[in-house]
Amino acid sequence: WxxxxxxxxxxxxxxxxxxxxxxxxxxxxxxxxxxxxxxxxxxxxxxxxxxxxxxxxxxxLEGASAVEYLDPTLIASEFQRMGASPEEKYGLSSTSFVWKLLYNIKGNGTLSLRDRATMENGQHGWRELRNTPEHQRKAQEARESAEKRRRHSRPVRSSKEPDEIDALIEKAQTQSEFVEQVIETNATTESIFADTLNSSxxxxxxxxxxxxxxxxxxxxxxxxxxxxxxxxxxxxxxxxxxxxxxxxxxxxxxxxxxxxxxxxxxxxxxxxxxxxxxxxxxxxxxxxxxxxxxxxxxxxxxxxxxxxxxxxxxxxxxxxxxxxxxxxxxxxxxxxxxxxxxxxxxx
CATH class of the missing domain: 2.120.10.80 (Kelch-type beta propeller)
Structure with a gap:
């Protein structure tokens, strides 16, 4: 292969x-x-x-941009910075495989000195990254790209024959909501695809x-x-x-x-x-x-x-x-x- x-x-x-x-x-x-x-x-x-x-x-078609990629080291660092444990805030147990994976990535990963200093000073490193002009420009490009590539998409509205596909869709939506809570993003799927139906x-x-x-x-x-x-x-x-x-x-x-x-x-x-x-x-x-x-x-x-x-x-x-x-x-x-x-x- x-x-x-x-x-x-x-x-x-x-x-x-x-x-x-x-x-x-x-x-x-x-x-x-x-x-x-x-x-x-x-x-x-x-x-x-x-x-x-x-x-x-x-x-x-361009590949995934930096703004579309969620760096696991940032998630792990954010969990560590929070006063409440991930288990208390998000239901993510510290003994779970996901938490251990993020923790190991955090320990072995390489954040920049600026990111580490920001974390140590109690500032929100992810927010700092998001507020840079470069990141805002890339975020806008990503939203425009996503909207263009969804011109021919339609939301799944079927209530007939619930099967494994419907279960997968529901699971994916739940996972998406969790990620949005972690990174506190302002760009939702609904806002990106708001004009999808009007283009047909x-x-x-x-x-x-x-x-x-x-x-x-x-x-x-x-x-x-x-x-x-x-x-x-x-x-x-x-x-x-x-x-x-x-x-x-x-x-x-x-x-x-x-x-x-x-x-x-x-x-x-x-x-x-x-x-x-x-x-x-x-x-x-x-x-x-x-x-x-x-x-x-x-x-x-x-x-x-x-x-x-x-x-x-x-x-x-x-x-x-x-x-x-x-x-x-x-x-x-x-x-x-x-x-x-x-x-x-x-x-």
């Missing part, structure tokens, strides 16, 4: 997204997902020739924010299907992204038949056809159905594109009701190979 980019490299942290490599541009295209607080709808691109992340408009009216036609969708390589770019939207509903849209024109088009708009709305399914290209398999439906049922479609990219409207269901000639469909799996095309046998995933039990 080789590290190509770390979390500080410019990409917005996320999960349940899609990623497709395009040979023509020698780039990796990452779309959607969620960051434990918001459902994302942005497209970020990793250029292998420059080893940099860009947004879909070609702007280089000025944007061109594109897929809405989603996670748990599927994607695969296709002529001139890639396609995505389905996924879970910010309001908790599922999508049955098929979108194509052209890497040359950098534009999205909604496909199969006139199809008389559509696959169900799905999440945690797979899209796989075989020749000139796209195959959709498995996934979870809106009512939580696992799907074992297989669908296919061929795109006519010469027609921007996709008026002639039709979905069809593939009927298997053998085997038991109930045995292959699966979600969160992977599917690949085996050219030598002209077959789709399905591996892993969560399988519905058959009574």
């Amino acid at each position: 080789h590290w190509l980019s770390h979390s500080e490299g410019g990409m917005t942290p996320r999960a349940a997204h899609s990623a497709v490599y395009d040979r023509l541009t020698d780039s990796l295209y990452v779309f959607g997902g969620y960051d434990l607080n918001y459902v994302l709808g942005d497209l970020e691109v990793y250029r292998f020739n420059t080893s940099q992340w860009e947004d879909e408009y070609g702007n280089v 009216s000025n944007e061109t036609k594109r897929p809405s924010p989603r996670y748990g969708h599927a994607a695969c390589k296709y002529t001139n770019g890639f396609v995505i299907y389905g996924g879970k939207l910010p309001d908790g509903s599922l999508s049955d849209e098929l979108w194509h992204y052209d890497v040359s024109t950098k534009s999205w088009t909604l496909r199969a708009k006139n199809s008389e038949f559509y696959p169900p709305r799905l999440t945690r399914h797979t899209l796989t290209v075989a020749g000139d056809r796209i195959f959709l398999f498995g996934g979870s439906t809106a009512d939580g049922e696992f799907s074992s159905s297989l669908y296919s479609i061929k795109l006519d990219l010469s027609d921007p409207s996709g008026g002639s594109e039709k979905w069809r269901q593939v009927r298997p000639r053998g085997g038991k469909e109930l045995d292959v009701r699966v979600v969160a799996h992977c599917t690949v095309y085996h050219k030598a046998t002209n077959s789709l190979l399905v591996y892993g995933g969560v399988v519905a039990s058959v009574a």
Whole structure:
């Protein structure tokens, strides 16, 4: 394994997204997902020739700035400076792993002489750092960067199907509140993303924010299907992204038949056809159905594109009701190979 980019490299942290490599541009295209607080709808691109992340408009995404990085030595020093113990003030036991880790970092870390003198004089070192013109400038840049990179994000509002994702989101929010109490910051998530919803009216036609969708390589770019939207509903849209024109088009708009709305399914290209398999439906049922479609990219409207269901000639469909799996095309046998995933039990 080789590290190509770390979390500080410019990409917005996320999960349940899609990623497709395009040979023509020698780039990796990452779309959607969620960051434990918001459902994302942005497209970020990793250029292998420059080893940099860009947004879909070609702007280089900067890595985490100094203001976005919380130095653990400052936290440990602040805990030590407080009259009350961390356990009394924040419920953090001095015997816990986190406290021991911070304490060891404090003992082995290297704070500047100015920082140490400030601590010894009983002054608030973190506040002193925050009040410098340089820090204020970086803080403003970070807020502007965060607002720009969240243009296509939406808050998670779903009250349907509470699952592990909702639990993770709640946990992340609790952790965020704890950090805000420690550093006493004035920049909250709510203030950073206050104008997020107002920006959508000025944007061109594109897929809405989603996670748990599927994607695969296709002529001139890639396609995505389905996924879970910010309001908790599922999508049955098929979108194509052209890497040359950098534009999205909604496909199969006139199809008389559509696959169900799905999440945690797979899209796989075989020749000139796209195959959709498995996934979870809106009512939580696992799907074992297989669908296919061929795109006519010469027609921007996709008026002639039709979905069809593939009927298997053998085997038991109930045995292959699966979600969160992977599917690949085996050219030598002209077959789709399905591996892993969560399988519905058959009574």
